[in-house]
Amino acid sequence: MADHMQWANALSTRPSLEAAVAEVVQRTVSLLTAPADLGLVFISSAFASEYSRVLPLLAEKLSVPVLIGCSGGxxxxxxxxxxxxxxxxxxxxxxTLAHLPGVDLQVFHVVAEDLPDLDSPPDAWIDLIDVEPSAKPQFILLSSAFSSGINDLLQGLDFAYPGSVIVGGQASAGGLGGRLALFCNDTLYRDGTVGLALSGNIVLETIVAQGCKPIGEPLQVTKADRNIILEIDEKVPLVVLRDLIASLSEKERMLAQHSLFVGVAMDEFKLSLQQGDFLIRSILGVDPAGGAIAIGDLVRPGQRLQFHLRDAQASADDLKFLLERYQQQGSPSAAAALMFSCVGRGEGLYGKPNFDSELFNSYLPAIPVGGFFCGGEIGPVGGRTFLHGYTSVFGICREMAGD
Known part of the structure; x- marks a missing residue:
């Protein structure tokens, strides 16, 4: 009988850390019929004073060769x-525990100072991670929110490992000045990025729900400087935006006052743009005199963009659209999913708990889901990896088909 991958997840709400560890280990181990090769642990910031006890307590009850995790809101x-x-x-x-036959696992911890500069050849990144690109690794990254160099790391990995899928999130502290925890095998880190490269018999597919709906039509940037849009369709950006807002319904106009974003198209050649083709970025400010608009990313002439609105309804519709599209692609059966959701989503956005995960389970039922609420979410848009806000990123794991 072929040995297949197995995943199990358990969540405990026991207020005592010992009891919580005992419960999740007992439940996950009992669900697997083969030894676990990988563990992923996520702990809420309510346990912040006890982060240093997590790994020793797990080690008493669980033997797993590779373990990563972090704290979350x-x-x-x-x-x-x-x-x-x-x-x-x-x-x-x-x-989450996983039995992963035919999968090679490589863990690493890197801090910003370790990162090659962005002019370095791919080999500098490959030496850092110690996995060959020919292995076609998939990555899970958990990083600290501050000075982890995560944007440079994502750019470097995209460069050195073309076609690899990268998902993950930034550990969140739950409150200002709160402490973070990153777990890597038997070590607790407070900063940098803990990463896992998975290669071999595993496919990682993604759903990156940025929670916005487009308004108006796609436009083209005709003049730009760094992150400042100076001209759209050869017109003053602020004028274009005012005309667009004037054309909206009353409800949308109200929403545009505080929930207006810009989506930058990631594929220069795609003719008909739809949800999932845009990288959503914040509008940082406008220059009332010159009419320029500054956004939270670099822009260049020729790029297409579209303004977007975000609210609970838009977020629900966006995730539904992406899940339907995923289902229509008819992927072979998923074994598990990891969920990295922004602390700005959840109950604060929807007014009720478990919204994103219930919607996900309605399309992909009966698979274990584990994850955390992040200070920033990592996932691909248009074939490149970005750090997002207000997003839910799902990494869906399965075996390779047809072998």
Missing amino acids: GVIGTGASGQTQELEAEAALSL
């Missing part, structure tokens, strides 16, 4: 009822 996992739960602002611990 909330955690996501399978409760005792068998339902996926998103627990924000309360003590919770989520453990």
Whole structure:
């Protein structure tokens, strides 16, 4: 009988860390019929004073060759009822275990100072990660929110490992001045990025739900300087924007006052642009005199963009659209998913708990989901990897088809 990958997840809300660890280990181990090769642990910031005890407590109960994890403003996992739960602002611990035959695992921890500069050849990045591009690795990255050099790391990995899929998130502290934890095997780190490269018999597919809906039509940047849009369709950007807002419904106009974003098209050659083709970025400010608009990313002439609005309805519709598209692609059966959701989503956005995970489970039922609420989410748009905000990134794991 062929040995197949197996995944299991358990979530505990026991207020005692010992009890929570015992519960998640017992439940996940009992669900697997073969030894675990990988563990992923996510712990809520309610346990912040006890982060240093997590790995020793796990080591007492669990033997797993590779373990990564981090702290989050909330955690996501399978409760005792068998339902996926998103627990924000309360003590919770989520453990995912995976038995991965035919998969090579390589973990690493890098700090910003270790990163090659962006003019370096691919070899400098390959030496850092110690995995050959020919292995076609998939990456899971967990980084600290500050000075981790995550944007440079994403750019470097995209450059050195073309075609590799990268997902993950930034550990969140839950409150200002809160402490972060990154776990890597038996070590607790406070900064940098913990990464896992998976190669061999594993496919990682992504859904990156940025939670926005487009308004108006796609436009072209005709003049730009760094992150400042100086001309759109050869017109003053602010004038174009005012005309667009004037054409909206009353409800949309109200929304545009505080929830207006810009989507930058990632594929220069795609003719009909739709959701998922845009990288959503914040509007940082406008120059009332010259009418220029500054956004939270670099822009260049020739790029296409479209203004977007974000609210609970747009976020729900966007995730639904992407899940339907994923389902229509008829992917072979998924074994598990990892969910990296922004602390700005969840109950604060939807007014009720478990919204994104329930929607996900309605399209992909009965697979274990584990993850956390991030300070920034990592996932691809248009074939390149970015750090997002207000996004839910799902990494869907399965075996390779047809072998």
